[in-house]
Every structure is written in C-alpha cells, then in structure tokens.
Amino acid sequence: MSLLTVTSVQPLTPRMVRMTFTGDGLADIGTWPDQQLKLLFPKPGCSAFVSESPDVGVWYQAYLAIPEESRPWMRSFTVRSLADDVLTVDFVLHGDSGPASAWAARAKPGDVIGRFGPSPDYARPLGGADVLVFAGDETALPAIASLLELLPSSQQRLAFVEVADPMEEQDIPGVRWVHRSAGENLVSVVTAVEVPSSVWAWLGGEASAVRALRRHFVALGVSKKDIEFSGYWRRTFTQDDAPTAEDLAEAQERIAALSE
Numbered sequence: 190m191s192l193l194t195v196t197s198v199q200p201l202t203p204r205m206v207r208m209t210f211t212g213d214g215l216a217d218i219g220t221w222p223d224q225q226l227k228l229l230f231p232k233p234g235c236s237a238f239v240s241e242s243p244d245v246g247v248w249y250q251a252y253l254a255i256p257e258e259s260r261p262w263m264r265s266f267t268v269r270s271l272a273d274d275v276l277t278v279d280f281v282l283h284g285d286s287g288p289a290s291a292w293a294a295r296a297k298p299g300d301v302i303g304r305f306g307p308s309p310d311y312a313r314p315l316g317g318a319d320v321l322v323f324a325g326d327e328t329a330l331p332a333i334a335s336l337l338e339l340l341p342s343s344q345q346r347l348a349f350v351e352v353a354d355p356m357e358e359q360d361i362p363g364v365r366w367v368h369r370s371a372g373e374n375l376v377s378v379v380t381a382v383e384v385p386s387s388v389w390a391w392l393g394g395e396a397s398a399v400r401a402l403r404r405h406f407v408a409l410g411v412s413k414k415d416i417e418f419s420g421y422w423r424r425t426f427t428q429d430d431a432p433t434a435e436d437l438a439e440a441q442e443r444i445a446a447l448s449e
C-alpha cells in the first residue's frame with residue numbers, strides 16, 4: 190500500500206466532491222474497466238499507513254494487527270480517472286455518519302490517506318452483448334461514468350443513475366437521471382423499461398436496490414454470468430459491519446456466476 194496526498198478539492202454538486210491525489214506507485218497502475226480500490230482514513234492523531242506489502246493476505250493481516258483504536262477506517266472507492274500520476278476520486282457526501290464521507294467533506298490539499306489497489310486481479314471485462322445496461326446510484330456514478338467513457342460510440346447502452354435531485358446531475362451524455370426528490374427510485378424506473386434478455390447488465394449502489402434489480406434481470410432471462418453486480422453500501426450498516434446472510438448468499442452467487 191502507499192499513501193496519497195490530496196492535491197485538489199473541487200465540489201462537483203452539492204453532494205459530490207472530486208479530489209485529486211498524488212502518491213507513490215500511481216505510475217505503475219495499468220488501466221482496465223471499473224477500477225476499485227480501498228482508501229484508508231486515519232483516526233484522529235493516527236496514521237493511515239498499514240504496510241508496504243503488495244500481497245493482499247500479508248497486508249490484510251498487518252491491517253488487522255493494528256489496535257482498533259488506531260486502525261484506519263477502510264472503505265471502497267472507484268478510480269474516476271488516473272493519468273500522469275494523478276488519481277481522481279469522486280466522493281459522495283452523505284453526511285457525517287460515515288468516516289469517509291465526514292473526511293471528504295473537510296478534506297483540503299496536503300491531507301494524507303492510505304491506498305490499497307486497484308489490483309488487476311479483480312478486473313472484470315465488459316460484456317459483449319448488443320445492448321449494455323448500467324444502473325446505480327450516486328456511489329456508482331464514478332464507475333458508470335468511467336465505463337461509459339470506455340465504450341465505442343457504436344455500442345448501444347442504457348444508463349440509469351439515481352440521485353437526490355436535479356442539482357446532482359453531471360454532464361454525462363445518455364444518462365437517464367432518476368430523482369428521489371421527484372418520488373422516483375432506480376428499481377421502479379429500470380424495471381419499467383423493456384429490454385431484451387440478451388443484454389449485459391452492470392449494477393451497483395445500495396445493496397437492496399442492486400439485489401432487486403438483479404432478480405429482475407434474472408427473471409427476464411438474462412444469464413447470471415451477464416450480470417455484474419455489487420452492493421456498494423447498506424442502509425443502516427457501515428462497511429465495517431459483518432455481512433448479513435443475504436450478503437453472504439450474494440457473494441456465493443457471484444463466485445458461482447464467474448464459473449458459469
């Protein structure tokens with residue numbers, strides 16, 4: 190792992206802030222679709238550093254060996270872009286209930302956090318279907334935006350992003366914005382759209398919405414291996430809380446779908 194230093198903080202919308210970082214090792218990271226990484230946020234008066242080891246097992250043992258009171262908070266994020274040794278990450282500001290969101294709301298150039306990843310070991314290719322469907326909430330927007338940018342212009346795609354209200358929209362062509370302020374939600378909007386069973390789907394965001402959307406596409410006849418899905422956050426649970434029985438069942442299904 191290495192440390193990242195904030196170099197700029199730019200509000201994108203009232204609830205989303207874009208940050209750029211420099212740090213060791215960024216030049217060695219390749220590019221692939223949907224690059225996920227772990228960011229480590231220091232507890233007050235403590236360091237975000239864990240261990241130099243690039244081996245995930247060794248690194249995680251070192252992480253767990255840090256006494257809880259000084260162990261940094263670890264949360265998952267997405268590379269919005271990585272170019273010229275500058276890493277860009279977009280953070281949702283969902284309030285002070287979470288250490289990552291609280292940190293992002295106050296961050297300033299010079300602040301330091303930790304980074305583990307992104308690792309090509311977790312790279313997943315985009316599907317080769319005629320139509321690709323992307324659906325998620327604002328936490329999945331960095332991933333959806335960077336995935337859409339990778340697609341050739343000839344690729345048919347449908348993209349749905351649920352956000353609080355129109356102020357949260359970003360300039361991303363072709364997105365059907367779903368506004369909670371208008372009483373809409375991602376699941377009802379996406380399930381109302383007719384799509385063929387030959388689509389490939391990418392789903393990310395609040396776990397129960399992702400679960401409902403995955404069930405919808407499976408019921409439509411979409412093969413499980415053609416549905417990339419991930420619960421990005423859980424209502425009332427933090428990322429430190431243990432997985433629920435549903436989370437574990439889903440993880441097993443994901444592993445099973447990989448071997449289909």
Ligand SMILES: Cc1cc2nc3c(=O)[nH]c(=O)nc-3n(C[C@H](O)[C@H](O)[C@H](O)COP(=O)(O)OP(=O)(O)OC[C@H]3O[C@@H](n4cnc5c(N)ncnc54)[C@H](O)[C@@H]3O)c2cc1C
Nearest residue numbers: 265266267280281283287288289290421423424425427428
């Ligand atoms: C692979 C992956 C990639 C991700 N990429 C991004 C990204 O690029 N940008 C980004 O902002 N997030 C991203 N997320 C989501 C992010 O990791 C979670 O929102 C995480 O919970 C934030 O940590 P926290 O410390 O702020 O809150 P936590 O301590 O985890 O949670 C505290 C409380 O806040 C609630 N909460 C958490 N997230 C939200 C939310 N978005 N809206 C409302 N309530 C919430 C929880 O239910 C809990 O009650 C990603 C998640 C995954 C798994």
